[in-house]
Amino acid sequence: MAIKFVRIYPKNRFLAWTEERLPLLSFLASHTTGYYTPKNLNIWYYFGVFALLVLVNQVATGIFLTMFYKPNAAEAFASVEYIMRDVEWGWLIRYMHSTGASLFFVVVYIHMFRGLMYGSYKKPRELVWILGMLVFLVLMAEAFMGYVLPWGQMSFWGAKVIISLFGAIPVIGNGLTEWIMGDYLPGDATLNRFFALHVIALPLTLLLLVTLHILALHEVGSNNPEGIEISEKTRPDGIPLDAIPFHPYYTVEDTLSVFLFLLVAAFIVFYAPAVGGWFLEHDNFTEANPLVTPAHIKPVWYYTPYYAMLRVIPHKLSGVLTMFAAIAVLFLLPWIDRGKVRSVRYRGRGFRIALIVFALSFVLLGAVGAGVTAELIPAWLGPEAPANTIENWFGRFLVCLYFGYFAFLWVYTYFGIERSRTPPDRVDMGATDEVRR
Incomplete structure (x- = not known):
């Protein structure tokens, strides 16, 4: 048993009337105080919470940036410069967004590695893993679209190189490449399409997949460093003996870890937002020029493997x-690994x-x-x-x-x-x- 349904009866008449027709408070309580998690979760399990935090940051800062960004080749770079130089606190929002993109991949890669260590992809969590991988796939597409939008040198040439990969497909490759770009070279059509995908289609897909990922996790319950199923040993009321409610135990612990994570993120944003060219390449501070090829065309660090x-x-x-x-x-990892033990501790x-x-x-x-x-x-x-x-x-x-x-x-x-x-x-x-x- 992973979730115990909790029914809330508010004393406020309006809330009680609403809860009777839409039990939102009961739903939230069932997934917090009614969600029982293993008592032995360690530091590796913080990164799922960090990923959710960064996702909220990306959505919030992205909404602000879209208010000033202009998705066309003639004005895109200038609009980003306007945000950085003339919009009040615009530089901070832009750096929070760009730093957030890299931090998103940092925490997601660590989150995935934790899944590999403790066998979180094994039965009965195969669907949780697959949904998580779909989140990763959509996140890569979302980050690539956002990488192109500033329309700097690396944005333009990165878009040209990556989109040209579709040209390797036999027969339809060249036509598919032109169809994606909307032209023979990245330009207005490319920016408009990527902007629409980046701010509407992909974020909606990402939010849906994250929601499904969390719901699937709460249905089967969290894995733990021991790699054992806590639901097999329960009290008479069905609650696992080795579990504690997610709230308040882990919410308090996660709050402390979130503050420490925000402290590190703030240090990067205020003191080293480019991180020596790893988070923001130096060439991308120069406006895109189709006639000048950068000395070294390479993607941002999270694509480099x-x-x-x-x-x-x-x-x-x-x-x-x-x-x-x-x-x-x-x-395919859940079906590749036929091991009977989950955790690396006992493998x-x-x-x-x-x-x-x-x-x-x-x-x-x-x-x-x-x-x-x-x-x-x-x-x-x-x-x-x-x-x-x-x-x-x-x-x-x-x-x-x-x-x-x-x-x-x-x-x-x-x-x-x-x-x-x-x-x-x-x-x-x-x-x-x-x-x-």
Whole structure:
């Protein structure tokens, strides 16, 4: 039992009349005080709350920015400059939005990694995982549309490079590319389409998916670091012995963590909003010019692992398919992993090593995609070293490690090679039932 329905009877006559016809307060209570969560959740579980907080920030600041932004090639860059220089507190709202985009991916990537560690994608939470992956997919599209809107140099050339990927599709590729851009080059039509998608279609889809993700989670209950189902041990009233109400226990704890997160975010916004070009590229402070190509065209940091896969594979269509396959394979994870144990705490040594290698390969692919390795290779091996060749082979090796994780995981669990330990029956074996209550 994950949720216990709580009926609210307000003393206020108007609220009582409303609640009788639309039990909104009862619904909220059922998903807070009536939602029982494992008592042993740790710091890794904060990042789901952080993601929801950043989503609210993005919607609120985005509404403000749309009041002044002009989605056409002649005025887009100037309108952003107007927001930054002339609109009262406009610079703060813009930096909150741009910083929020990067922080969104920081917390989402950590949230996903926590799911990998503790097996949050395994039965009965397969749908929770799939909905979460759909959120991630829509978030990537939403961030890309927003990245193009400032119409700086990297916005223009990034749009041109990414949209041109569809040209790799046989037969219909070129026509599809022109249809998406609305022209032969990114311009007014592209900006108008991306603006409509960024402020209306994708946010509505994202909010719907986030709502479904949370409802699906509350239906089956939260996972925990032990990877055991707390619903199997219950009191006579059906409440799990090892669970506590989400409110007030975790809401108070989450409030403290939110304040600490906001403190870090505020430091970035006020003191280093560009983060040395990682959150806001230097080239994007220059207006888009189709006649001047930037020295290094690369996406913002949260796309770089997938961009690296595109870069290091010489055949264009193969690179595009590999990039999309890297995301698609995550959807299949609940069926790839046949292990009987959820949490990394009790899984075999092979799984732990493979998970570490997978995480390192993803981070290093990001370094390859950002061009960091191309700068370091001459420093390590000398200026005569063939940096591009070494970087390409290193990137291909990392791509193999990335996909090798899923292949290894299937073989490791399907053929029963994994030697896992047996998880405990209860979250805290030493506590009495009275203490648990």
